[in-house]
Amino acid sequence: MQVEIIEVGPRDGLQREKTFIPTDQKITLIQKLVEAGLRRIQVTSFVHPKAVPQMADAEQVCAGLSHVEGVVYSGLVLNLKGLERARNAGLNDVDVSISASDSHSRQNANMSLADAQTHFHEMVARAREYGLTIRGGIQCAFGYYENDVTDDLVIELARQHLALGLDELALADSTGMANPAQVARLLAKIIPMAEGKPVILHLHDTRGMGLANVVAALEAGCCHFDTAFGGLGGCNFIEKATGNIATEDTVYMLHAMGYQTGVDIAKVAEVSKMMESLLGKQSLPGKMYQLLG
């Protein structure tokens, strides 16, 4: 069975890193990920450069992407301005999301959940008008520090998102609080609601439950996962957030379990090694790249 791996390292992986990676290095990095067999790559986010300095070169990164048959590049957008920027930069795929947590939304986006929903609807409407492929996400879908996220709320948000005619739905465990039972429970409700549209899981390994959550999701019928090379990552606006599940580790586990991904782990590991030295780090959180790189 085929599992789709969506590489989010160039965006989620790098966004919190203080060392600015030069644009040409980012482009090389993305190119190497393509060569490693990744077919979907989230390349950047269109946020204010003051908020996330690492993403200040979003347009230049997009301008340097090479067209490869079957490869889809996407960008994260937080507002209408970001949406315009992504479109002008030539991206056809945008990732739009809101947080299920009212308190996270207020801290992160300066909006109540209700206002964020209205804003989300506007962005989706505009993106549809432009004919873009839209991935609609729910951040903190598995909990936030203030315990203001319930299953019922997430299911209701998913229902509303899907009713807008999104192409894909993404559930993000931004805080790394998800556990396998919860993942199974939520996906059992949400995957049927999506009526065949992809439901993507975006997991952080903050509490070491990332791969266990992948197994639970697979059993619940989910076959689309966001991962980041070397396990880099973490939201700028979530305290103590740590890396995404590592691409190499996830792919290794999937292949060992008999799933196919089309991803060459050794080539991804080379990328992680390259980034480890560019970022001046002793090591990245991922395990497999250290064995292979």
Ligand code: ZN
């Ligand atoms: Zn994330």
